[in-house]
Amino acid sequence: MTASGLSVGAEPTVVRPRRRMSPSIYLVLALVALAVVSLVRVTTGAGNLTSSGTVAAALTAAVPIALAGLAGLWSERAGVINIGLEGMMVLGTFGAGFAGYQWGPWAGALAGVLLGALGGLIHAVATVTFGVDHIISGVAISLAAPGLTLFLAKLYFTDAPGGGQKQSPPIEDVPHVTVPGLSSVLGDLEEQGWFFVSDLAGLLRGLTTDVSLLTLVAVVLFLLTAYLLWRTPFGLRLRSCGEAPQAAESLGVNVYKYKYAAITASGALAGLGGAILAIASAQFRDGQTGGRGYIGLASMIFGNWRPGGVAAGAGLFGYTDAMQLRGEGAVHALLVLLGIALLVLAVVQLRAKNYVVAGVATVLGIAFILWFVFTDRVPPELVSAAPYVVTLLVLSLAAQRLRAPKWVGRTYRRGEGG
Amino acid sequence: MSNSESALAVQLRGITKRFPGVVANSDVNLDVRTGTVHALVGENGAGKSTLMKILYGMQRPDEGTISIDGKPADLHTPADAIAMGIGMVHQHFMLADNLTVLENVVLGDEPRSGGGLDFKTARARIKDISERYGLGVEPDRLVDELGVGERQRVEILKVLYRGAKILILDEPTAVLVPQEVDELFGNLRELKSEGLTLLFISHKLDEVLSVADDITVMRRGTTVASVSPGDVTARQLAELMVGSALPVPELRESTVTEERVLEVSGLTVTSPDGRTVLDDVSFTIHAGEVLGIAGVEGNGQAELVEALMGIRPLHAGSIALKGKDITRLSTRKRRDAGIGYIPEDRHRQGVLLEAPLWENRILGHQTKAPSVRGLLLNRAGARADTERIVAEYDVRTPSIDVAAAALSGGNQQKLIVGREMSGDPVLLIASHPTRGVDVGAQAAIWEQIRKARAEHLAVLLISADLDELIGMSDNLSVILRGNLVASYDPKTVTPEELGSAMTGAGTGGSDE
């Protein structure tokens, strides 16, 4: 019953890339995308599409999700599905609240990490030692964590100054940094409203102005993960546990140990994501995570189990979410972008003789464009769906062949290898 | 080579290993002399692999002692064994498909620089070993892209990389063609000349006789004989293994009729990444005829079978069954039209491991009596027919309610053969029907195919076992890089001729 997913899907139409694209190609693609967005901004006047404010908000929104995604990556690379991310994030928010108000935000972050790691450890005991189905263990953790934290919050926060039964006392924020000088130059450029140049300036300004040190920590963790998992013996062994644990075992790798390490690290990262969320919100609140753990899981799949991809997925989600929260205008402009993207898909699919998909894409694409043309705004209730619709559509468009670690979701028992 | 009993690389004493319900090894003693090739033979389930895994630290014996180079060894994990200079190439490949050759090789013993993995050194060392033993392994390719022969060499390289002095090779030749086997044996002799000790398991007794210095025979978990290759023939060896005479694949008289059952023309298949894996393949099989396809694995056999079964989409070409075009039919419709299918990988495609035998009887026959009635399952019918198969095909099982996973591979295979033969198929596609199956079961399966052929069944037989191909086919074709390159008359062809055609070295066969 292990729900590690069926392999059915896009395989007849897709080419598996023999060679990975070089970074410069990604850069060119990103710039082309920015140019298209810029074009839409210029024609629709929706400045929020690329303003530095949107970018900064996107970054803030993306960080907890990205860390959850990274947490999922660690666990799944070692072969264990972690659907308990949400629960581990909740533990992280509580840890941040508990330690944060007493000993400051850094202590809060650390406590979030520790509590998250504890959640990870429980998951490891259940899935590795007892061989329980990964989904079940994860669901149980996501179920019990909010109950436990609320239980503890009532115990510890009710009488604390400024706290309550469901919230911690306020936590201070960590320092924020700005690249000196750059910000104002970029700000001037951004204000000009020029095609492309101003958009690029907005983008860069948002990424270099008033950035929380914890965001930098998250960035470092992404780089560190990429290095650790793909450039060190430790990482190679860890990934081999997710691809072929028997092979790893036969070469003397202690698979259990690496799985334990990976899942605990996964919990720690999710916990940090929760802690960062709580610190950015200046307190722990019950129900604060609001499903970000699941979105993180989605961004991990979206990102093809790679750090860069996870960051991109979380960034896309954070960007659309920030955009919809900051004002409806940009979401209205987004309709055009989606319409164009769908029509491109339709053409591609038509050439691949995939008539059903092409037809659906054409109809949807035209519908989006007509929607834009005949309305002034997206109904506010629907605006909040933007991040989800965009993620879904981008994923359908990308049609990349996602490849999960081969052994993910399956139980492995020592000494049962053939 | 004759010198000294004293230089023993491996000495096993009184090894006993029990699994639930099975005693895999029972009081086994084994001596392996340093610098020799020592072969271990025995039928399926005799306990060879288990013994080797114990020697490699993957499994702990319940009783008994191990000495390496005269020193007692306490092996808890493969890491301990590796440290003592033991390396093992497993019966089933132990490779991570999604990692590169380099990563697979260095895993667990990585060169480091700073905290990181030193890719440069690793690459250099792999190239070095590869050149020294002529393995031709490229470090930066993804294992997923490699064929079986290449994977085999990666496995050997893994062991050499660790500087092993004692090499265990568990059925390394099962998936290789004769030329590759020769190459492998060349490598082994080279290793031996460098003073390495080799422990070698095989079911192919002629190979064993040609390469081994000593032979140990196992039967039912214990060693029954230790012989020298000069003293025995293959037949004697086989009798030691099974306690009876060795069965031979052969067809006797021809039953080929004029009725065309399967007509394939211009079959072309491209892989998802655009390569042509089957190129304009055409052939015909008549009722009562067995067409054998010989080829090195990875030359399009799997694609051919899957295309015929409707699992893989065609790029061009047509398929007709008894004159009816089935090119556009689904797998299910094709099976309904009378195609039986023995898949190459029984665990992946042949059985539901966790389902009981009677449910496995229904698999592939979801539309046919007696297992279904209309849209509903006919449980009673399916159960009754499973009992029949168990009896007729000698499937050894306590009941038809046990999970397929509880059966040994040979018994699973017999169940599959029985299932695919039921419902009177007109065409049987058999991929490696006896791979990994012991001699008793092999004989039973051959007998069933012979019987069905006499009743006008058409058979497409794909096998890596050339004796089986030659003995069981009415006609033989060789497949190379997606093309049918030659045809042979099995009565006249030798395995060597076939082998050179399969590797592209041959001159093309005799057309009939």
Place this chain on the structure above:
Amino acid sequence: LTGCGGSDGGDAGAQGGGSGELKIGLAYDIGGRGDQSFNDSAARGLDRAKQEFGIEVTELEAAQGETDAQKEDRLRQLAEAGYNPIIAVGFAYAGPLGKVAKDYPEVKFAIVDDYTPGTDTGDNIANLTFAEEQGSFLVGAAAALKSKTGNVGFVGGVNTPLIQKFEAGYTQGVKAVKPDATVQVKYLTQPPDFSGFNDPAKGETAANGMFDSGADVIYAAAGGSGSGVFRAAKEKGAMGIGVDSDQYKQPSLADVRDVIITSMVKSVDLAVYDFVKSVNDGNFKAGNKVYDLEVGGVEYSTSGGKIDDIKPQLEQFKQRIVSGEIKVSAKK
């Protein structure tokens, strides 16, 4: 009289009415005691009554995703255990309360935030409702008066009719001062996703968006997410308006209180206290009691002194609403 439910009404405690036998049962909506919002306000009223009348109190709380049957059961268990009076906080209790009240005619019930005309409410139910639109009107006027850009914002926690009432009153207040002012509106989440009341991060993002588009005052009717709005305001040197209680005084908001120019105080505590007192004194009255500006059920707060300069104008608006000259609509 500032409507804020401080603890300085204490001298009334002397006349404890003799009946120390009251057992109050109170059922909260989701969030319960500690939500720093209207549940908490109800809790304050209860605490005050408890202190003054020396009565026994039991509090129960709704769970996420529960059904009416569970709410009904909660009230019924209180009634069975002999609690009287029983207070239900939140409109979600309307249906269940109606059923239970019928079976326990001798028990006095109160429901906060609901009065549905036409449904039979029974003569043992007091409906305690609030004219949120009136209070919101005043803070809207304050926002318009304080705004230099003529551009103000409204951040609602979850898009429900109750919060829409706040928005409606606020917009009317803004327009009453500056008819051509812009009001930006954003609800953080859509029901049944109630995380919008608990997500300061979202509140901050939405507020930043509004400030970047020219707003300089934002009314945060968003429960716990409001703290994010205030933090954004503090960073941008802008202003914020609180909700439900005098948020300037809320300890958890101490470090951002400089930007809170006023709060729309909704005195659930007063209503709860009044209700308990009426039962205690033996003069319970069934039916709808609207806590509006006139009776101090809604108010704007002045702590911090940020709106001292415009207080005369606000008082004037207040008078005109109380007198009925200005009719504030509860609908957009």
Place this chain on the structure above:
Amino acid sequence: MGRISWRSVSLGLAAPVGALVFALIVCGIILSITGHPPFEVAEDMLGSLERPRTMANSLNSATTYYLSAVAVAIGFKMRLFNIGVDGQYRLAAMLAAALAGASFMDSLPSVLRIAMTILAAMVVGAVWAGIAGFLKVTRGVSEVISTIMLNSVATALVAFLLNPDRLAVTVAGSNNIGTAPITEDGQVPGIPYEGSSSDVFGLIFLALAVGIAYWFMLNRTRFGFDLKATGESESAAVASGVNVKKMVLASMLLSGGIAGLVGMPQLLGASHSYSLDFPAGLGFTGIAIALLGRNHPVGMAFAAFLWGALDQTSNVLDLSGVPKEIVVIMQGVIVLSVVIAYELVRRYKLKLEQRDVGRALGTTKVPEEVQA
């Protein structure tokens, strides 16, 4: 044979019982540490279960949970993870409620109205789940992602439609908003429960029927066989002639159709309108229950009842001053320990089975140690 089935029955019971005991011990420890006497708490909870009302409400909760669990289980059986039951049932209940409350429905016979409402809910649920299925088979989009996303999209869609300009009606003064109430003929009457003022949902029979149909489908039909086969081994199913894409689409549609039913007992039996306080989050409860009941029709029924009873007795905890979060913790611990127990028993059973095979084959020398 008889010996084996007796053994499997006793083993089958050992797991859930052992796990439950373990979970109770864990919760008892938590309670003791935080200063609440565990036995009194247990007594309170059991005592509350004796109240007819609590019992009736537990049955009602179980009805809803069970439907949700079956919807999830259909996916699980073929390794599809439908996290989207939540969005599917909410959208379905909302639209079905709007239909059932529409005035033109008043002229139709009661049975037809109810049938149309239920059918509409199933269709909406199926369509919404079908989107995920369609994206999976045509574009290879993981259903895990797409159903998570579709849940949120459904939330937005419901909020958009639940507006007086569209499908909702408002009552002046009320802070609630919902679809037009379903008039009496469109409702499903409850079954009176002795001593309880609230009835048991009439649609408990629907849940029962769904359970039986689910069992029948899995164990007696070709479709069910294909479904299970795909879940157990996709490659083997393909080789046997199963069209996996069609199966994905079909089982997503089926799962969504059942998900559409989740809101029906509540809608037609109690709320009679889809409004802001319509219960949410039942899809996630369904996942836990499907896992707890191991996708087995009977197992899930027990799990659903256990869950419902725990939920319903939590009120009494609040009354006696125990934080009711303990119930949530208990539910989490139960899921985990039940599953661990099942896993241990499963391993033990497999060992026994292999031993049986070995013995029956007669090829085994069985020393005394192994026999014992």
